[in-house]
Amino acid sequence: xxxxxxxxxxxxxxxxxxxxxxxxxxxxxxxxxxxxxxxxxxxxxxxxxxxxxxxxxxxxxxxxxxxxxxxxxxxxxxxxxxxxxxxxxxxxxxxxxxxxxxxxxxxxxxxxxxxxxxxxxxxxxxxxxxxxxxxxxxxxxxxxxxxxxxxxxxxxxxxxxxxxxxxxxxxxxxxxxxxxxxxxxxxxxxxxxxxxxxxxxxxxxxxxxxxxxxxxxxxxxxxxxxxxxxxxxxxxxxxxxxxxxxxxxxxxxxxxxxxxxxxxxxxxxxxxxxxxxxxxxxxxxxxxxxxxxxxxxxxxxxxxxxxxxxxxxxxxxxxxxxxxxxxxxxxxxxxxxxxxxxxxxxxxxxxxxxxxxxxxxxxxxxxxxxxxxxxxxxxxxxxxxxxxxxxxxxxxxxxxxxxxxxxxxxxxxxxxxxxxxxxxxxxxxxxxxxxxxxxxxxxxxxxxxxxxxxxxxxxxxxxxxxxxxxxxxxxxxxxxxxxxxxxxxxxxxxxxxxxxxxxxxxxxxxxxxxxxxxxxxxxxxxxxxxxxxxxxxxxxxxxxxxxx
Ligand code: SF4
Ligand code: SF4
Numbered sequence: 001x002x003x004x005x006x007x008x009x010x011x012x013x014x015x016x017x018x019x020x021x022x023x024x025x026x027x028x029x030x031x032x033x034x035x036x037x038x039x040x041x042x043x044x045x046x047x048x049x050x051x052x053x054x055x056x057x058x059x060x061x062x063x064x065x066x067x068x069x070x071x072x073x074x075x076x077x078x079x080x081x082x083x084x085x086x087x088x089x090x091x092x093x094x095x096x097x098x099x100x101x102x103x104x105x106x107x108x109x110x111x112x113x114x115x116x117x118x119x120x121x122x123x124x125x126x127x128x129x130x131x132x133x134x135x136x137x138x139x140x141x142x143x144x145x146x147x148x149x150x151x152x153x154x155x156x157x158x159x160x161x162x163x164x165x166x167x168x169x170x171x172x173x174x175x176x177x178x179x180x181x182x183x184x185x186x187x188x189x190x191x192x193x194x195x196x197x198x199x200x201x202x203x204x205x206x207x208x209x210x211x212x213x214x215x216x217x218x219x220x221x222x223x224x225x226x227x228x229x230x231x232x233x234x235x236x237x238x239x240x241x242x243x244x245x246x247x248x249x250x251x252x253x254x255x256x257x258x259x260x261x262x263x264x265x266x267x268x269x270x271x272x273x274x275x276x277x278x279x280x281x282x283x284x285x286x287x288x289x290x291x292x293x294x295x296x297x298x299x300x301x302x303x304x305x306x307x308x309x310x311x312x313x314x315x316x317x318x319x320x321x322x323x324x325x326x327x328x329x330x331x332x333x334x335x336x337x338x339x340x341x342x343x344x345x346x347x348x349x350x351x352x353x354x355x356x357x358x359x360x361x362x363x364x365x366x367x368x369x370x371x372x373x374x375x376x377x378x379x380x381x382x383x384x385x386x387x388x389x390x391x392x393x394x395x396x397x398x399x400x401x402x403x404x405x406x407x408x409x410x411x412x413x414x415x416x417x418x419x420x421x422x423x424x425x426x427x428x429x430x431x432x433x434x435x436x437x438x439x440x441x442x443x444x445x446x447x448x449x450x451x452x453x454x455x456x457x458x459x460x461x462x463x464x465x466x467x468x469x470x471x472x473x474x475x476x477x478x479x480x481x482x483x484x485x486x487x488x489x490x491x492x493x494x495x496x497x498x499x500x501x502x503x504x505x506x507x508x509x510x511x512x513x514x515x516x517x518x519x520x521x522x523x524x525x526x527x528x529x530x531x532x533x534x535x536x537x538x539x540x541x542x543x544x545x546x547x548x
Contacts, residue, residue, distance in 0.1 A: 106158070255317055257292075258315075260313070273308045276303075285332060291329075321492050355388045395528055421500065432533075
């Protein structure tokens with residue numbers, strides 16, 4: 001980290017940091033800034049490689065040796081164990097989270113904002129940068145969802161406007177059908193996410209307020225119809241591509257909906273968090289809270305928090321990504337290593353993170369643009385996107401095949417494990433991508449609102465300052481922060497893969513060399529993905545949603 005951070009500062013500094021070279025370097029026929037950047041490259045690449053060799057040896061030894069575990073906690077005399085921090089016990093916020101009506105009110109506020117987006121998308125100007133539908137959903141809502149995910153939790157599902165109408169209508173219409181058992185699989189969701197990513201590129205959704213408005217109306221209609229026909233949260237659990245993204249990315253969250261005290265659950269006979277009771281409905285995705293691990297299939301709806309008659313459910317802190325280590329059977333999901341549909345969904349989201357960001361870099365935008373004269377442009381872009389997804393996924397499939405052979409493990413199990421271990425890199429890529437657009441396009445939210453208020457309702461909210469929607473300034477701190485996030489994601493992925501390579505040692509004796517060999521295919525894919533992610537963030541980006 002030491003040489004990486006210093007090298008990053010030297011590489012991306014706008015001028016020569018050491019003033020003396022500004023005067024002396026030209027005398028030697030060298031530009032001081034170029035010289036500084038070359039020095040940074042030497043410090044970064046060969047410097048990191050030199051560190052890598054002893055680091056690998058030390059890690060192998062440190063992780064392989066069996067050492068007695070020493071309890072680090074000091075005895076606390078005469079003091080009760082402190083209750084864990086719980087968001088549902090924070091004044092005001094806790095009351096809002098626990099109240100079904102409070103949550104519904106938040107969703108209706110979001111529905112009002114979605115209605116504004118739809119109206120402007122249908123009636124406003126066709127230029128995305130001047131339309132609410134071209135800026136709010138793609139720049140601000142997505143960025144806020146990603147940043148909110150790592151700072152607080154799955155706020156996007158918690159305040160989702162798509163389920164507001166059905167929640168209200170269910171007070172009068174009770175769904176009677178159960179979602180068919182043969183459709184209880186993530187294959188539909190995996191295909192929906194893939195279709196979403198391909199259509200986004202092929203039809204340029206971000207660039208079309210009309211298509212964006214149509215998309216929101218379509219999702220709203222499907223969610224309402226499906227959830228009024230079928231019990232529970234069938235749309236969220238099995239169909240919604242946005243919900244899948246939110247639930248999977250929740251691995252990076254510092255919080256989760258869970259129980260406070262396992263002993264209270266052991267004594268509980270009603271299990272209202274699952275079945276519902278006098279205080280409210282149970283879990284729409286059939287998660288049984290004491291057996292819930294992580295946030296997969298959890299829509300953060302908080303119904304279980306309201307339903308629990310023992311006040312034993314809350315929003316507690318967790319260590320991000322830690323749940324990926326556990327291979328124990330989980331409520332609803334079962335043993336995830338035996339779920340190829342889940343592995344496929346994760347891989348689509350991970351490959352999608354890299355491809356979606358790569359297709360916004362200037363070199364690839366120019367290359368894809370060179371296909372424009374062809375007829376069937378949308379089909380060509382769709383094909384390019386699909387082929388790019390396959391190209392990113394192939395190394396994983398090859399490594400899974402090699403790893404399965406080396407470990408005498410089923411291919412499906414190996415693939416699922418790799419999909420879980422690579423999730424931090426996929427999450428990191430989505431985060432830096434959406435975070436980049438949020439930071440650079442933050443000020444672009446207001447001018448379209450001012451224009452829409454003036455044109456649509458004769459309201460004067462001030463003259464739109466269109467300069468805010470053009471030529472976004474990229475703050476200097478952003479690139480080093482993005483590189484650090486990606487480096488951190490790589491480390492977590494490598495660590496997860498290492499832990500799993502150590503765990504499957506059949507003989508029970510940890511041989512570091514053998515663990516290293518088993519770890520290598522996974523590590524190489526992780527390094528390759530990280531290198532691609534780092535290349536992407538170093539490219540000039542197409543500023544989608546902004547005036548060019
Ligand atoms: S969370 Fe509440 S309702 Fe659910 S099992 Fe535990 S005590 Fe019972
Ligand atoms: S466990 Fe179920 S009821 Fe509780 S927040 Fe998650 S989806 Fe909602």
